[in-house]
Amino acid sequence: MKLHRRDLLTAAGAASLSTLASASVATAKPTTATSRPNRIAVSTYSYWRYRDDSKLTIEKCIDLASEAGFDGVEILHVQMQDTSPAALQKIKQRAFINGLDLCGFSTHQSFVFPGAEQRQENIQHTIDCIEMAYAMGIPTIRVNTGRWGTSKDFDTLMANKGIEPRLDGYTDEDAFGWVIDSLEKCLPAAERCGVTLGLENHWGIGRNADAVVRIIDAIDSPWLQATLDTGNFLENQYEQYKIMAPKAVFVQAKTYFGGGTWYTLEIDYDRVAKILRGVNYQGYISLEFEGQEAHETAIPKSLETLRQAFA
Structure with a gap:
């Protein structure tokens, strides 16, 4: 799906003053601590989970999230059956009627390709997702660094704790350069649409917190921050949470x-x-249920756990 750029530019021009103002404070955090509880969302992935027996629609997931008592919904892009402009507005309306925020958009892309053409395809995919988020009123999207792709499949990658061999003839430094250059090409669209990119610790080059922060610091833009995934650090998890927490705009x-x-x-x-709380994180906590229990019982228990912890 591709929104007409002419429409986006017109909207951006009409709101130029607010856009310029927001750019300087896009990721600014409050200077004083607050005791306000974090709002709790749920990713539609929590219901879908790539399982054949739970391939629910986005709209059904929104209904279930409302029934369970969540504050917002994060949408998994690959779960969407229709990305036409009309379909995006129906999703937006469904959330509004249910009293829920659409607070996050989780996309899949990789910039770890030696070939400029493959990287450009993923840059364009990311820009398309930024524009979809804009259309639905979603303020942030999850982006990944990508990985070498040398594992046989994702199950093999997980069996090896997210570690895989590099492509012959290339180094991690090559990959960091590709990722940084690609993300920089996405930033004009992010700024124009007011959508903050959240670089996630999601295997590949971004498997470790230090690597994620390195990329964010190298680009140094308020429109690129971090999405902190609590389940993707397999070693020294709390130490790595601390490294990423100051950059987090979504959890x-x-x-x-x-x-x-x-x-x-x-x-x-x-x-x-x-x-x-130590970094005064005020944003959403989005549940990603990744267990074998039925979502009908597991998601309410998960919500209770998160409500108690982030009260």
Whole structure:
């Protein structure tokens, strides 16, 4: 799906003063601490989970999120059956009627390709997703660095704890350069649309917090910050949370009731909440349920866990 650029530019021009003002404070955090609870969202992935027996529509997930008592919904792009302008507005309306914010948009792309043509395809995909988020009123999208792609499949990648061989003849430094250059090409669209990119610790080059922060610092734009996924650090998780927390504009919180799909992590959400309060994180906590238990019972338990921790 591609919105007409002429329409976007017209809208951006009409709001130029507010856009310029927001650019300087896009990721500014309050200077004083507050005791206000974090709002809790749920990713539509929590219902869908790539399982054949739970391929629910986005609209159905929004209805279930409202019934469960969430404050917002994060949309998984690959779950969408229709990305036409009319379909995007129906999703926006469905959330509005249910009293929910559309607070996040989770896309998949990779910039770890030696070929400029493949990188450009992923840059354009990212820009398209930025424009979809804009159309739905979503303020942030999850982006990834990408990975080498040398694993046989995702199950193999997970069995190797997210580590895979580099492409022959290339180094991590090559990959960092590709990622930084690609993200920089996405930033004009992000700024024009008022959509903050949140670089996630999502395997590949971005497997570790230091690597994610390195990329964010190298680009140094208020329109590129971090999406912190609590379930994607397999070593020294709390230390890595602390590294990413100051950059976080969105937090994805994993739970594993019934045992994880690929692995199960013990996550102390009271401890996570303390880390985030330490940097005065005011944003959403978005549930990503990744267990084997039925969502009908696991998601309410997950919501209760997060409500208590982030109260």
